[in-house]
Amino acid sequence: MSRPDPARMAAYEVLRAVRVEDAYANLVLPRLLREHGLTGRDAAFATELASGTLRRRGTYDAILDACTDRPLATTAAKVVDALRLGAHQLLAMRVPPHAAISTTVDLVRDRAGKGASGFANAVLRRVGGRDLDAWLDELAPSGSDADLxxxxxxxxxxxxxxxxxxxxxxxxxxxxxxxxNAAPAVTLVARPGRISRDALLDQVGVGGGGTPTALSKRGVTMTGGDPGAVPAVAAGDAGVQDEGSQLVALALARAPLTGSDARWLDLTAGPGGKAALLAGLGAQRGALLTAVEKQPHRADLVRRALRGAEGVAEVLTADGTDPGLEAGSFDRVLVDAPCSGLGALRRRPEARWRRTAADVDDLVPLQRALLDSALRLVRPGGVVLYATCSPLLAETRDVVAPVAARDDVTLEPCPMPVDAPGPLPGTTQLWPHRHGTDAMFAALLRRT
Known part of the structure; x- marks a missing residue:
């Protein structure tokens, strides 16, 4: 009896961790690659197998359902995880069909027993009977929401x-x-006062496929290699950060301001990427950043991201809706609101299967409360930038519009280096298919 190979076992354990522990694949995968001793091509294979399966789970479930005599929902979860991995190899990877089927059967036998392995063998032979396009033409022939x-x-x-x-x-x-569903390149940010973008490009080098980002003057993309192996990333002088997130922090720093510009606030700072960029930008002007994060473990991540940085006043573990700070005491405030995260499905594909419409309804009151808190804390004439990694109107337009209608608030054009109109005049909505970034929304509000 053959044992599952390490690369496929690592991918299987990623799916299990996502299902059982609510883990994020991009966080658990590096640990599992190390545990299974995977490097080079084997690590790349395991990564694509796990990430690709999570991205295309809905498609594969529809195909698997069509290849079984019983609903997939009644099949043991451990078997379903393996069947999804097998379907991805058969339909989207250059794995010979016999290898995709036999290795998946080995995996099912090891995890669920001999009886389940026979079932898996029969189902996967049906799956491999046609290619992905043929399956989609049969199961999703129209442009309806259900078929899409x-x-x-x-x-x-x-x-x-x-x-x-x-x-x-x-x-x-x-x-x-x-x-x-397209795997994005890794994007790095050169943190101001710590490393220049040119120096970061030199460190990434040809082997990492480093190129300057098109929109952010602080960004570098990597098409290969481990970002943690870049010396600047290891030292905290650079970090992994999507270009859209960089643009949000840069927009807050670019907003015109008269009078004092000494106190900046990140009201929802975890895990610290935007806070680190803001601290560097503020330090260049003599401003100090206060970072607030409610969750203690995320506040620790913020402290780690800001370690060694200039321009930091303090990191507070506090609720952003009522952090105990003096009203009207900040010049610039960022609210990167907790949201559905549906703008970052390229990077966290499993998020689409965790979120529900009810989750969005639950998040909106918190988003509104954080924006209200930010407007209390900013001084008259100061600016608040409200951002979400979600394009959903409930989390963007419907949160900002009532606030923008207040007598003491004006909604102003968001200073972005790209024409990306949002759902309200002056707001920005970035899109992965238009701009190559996560779907970040940004609105700039000034307290009058």
Whole structure:
């Protein structure tokens, strides 16, 4: 009896950790690669197998359902995890069919027993009977939300919400859904006062495929290699940060301001990427950043990100809706609000299967409370930048519009280096299929 090979076992354990522990694949995968001694091509294979399976889970579940005589929901979860891995190898990877099937059967036998392995063998032979396009033509032939959900592996409610956010632009919806399933390059940020972008490019080198980002003047993309092996990243002089997130912090720093510009605030700072960028930008002007984070473990991540940085006043473990800070005492405030995260599905594909429409309803009151808190804490004439890594109108337009209508607040054009109009005049909505970034929303509000 053959034992599962280490690369496939590592991918299987990623899926199990996501399912059982609510883990994020990008966080648990490096540890599992080390535990199984995987490097080079084997590590790349395990990474694509795990990440690709999570991205296309909805599609594979529809195909697997069509290949079984009983609902997939009644099959043991450990077997379903293995079947999804097998489907990805058969339909989306250059793995010979016999190898994809036999190795998956070995995995099922090891995890669930001999009886389940026979079932897996029969199902996967049916899956491999046609290619992915043929399956999609049969199971998702139209452009309805339900068929797009199967074709592009998104929950149907997410498809409907993204259609609304695109203002009914049906010709773009498929492109957006496809972009969510494309693995992004790793993006680094050169933190001001610590390293220049040119120096970071030199460190990434040809082997890492380093290139300057198109929109952020602080960003570098890597197409290969381990970002943790870049000396500047290891030292905290640079960090891993999507270009859209960099643009949000840069926009807050660029906003015009008269009078005092000495006290900056990141009201929801965990895990610390934007705070580190803001601290560097503020230090160049003599400003000090206060960072607030409610969750203690995330506050520790913020402290780690800010370690050795200039321009830091303090890091507080406190609730951003009522952090105990003096009203009207800050000049610039960032609210990177907790949100559904549906703008970052390229990087965290499993998030689409965790979130529900009810989760969004639960998050909106918190987003509104944080924005209200920020406007209390900023001085008259100061600015607040409200951002979400979500394009959903409930988390963007519907949070900002009531606040922008207040007598003591004005909504102003968000200073971005790209034309990316959002759902309200002056706001910004970045998109993966248009701009190559996560779907970041940003609105700049001034307290009058």
């Amino acid at each position: 959900a199967v074709r592009h592996s998104h929950p149907a409610w997410v498809v409907a919400a993204l259609r609304e956010a695109l203002d009914g632009a049906d010709d773009e919806l498929a492109a957006l859904l496809a972009a969510d």
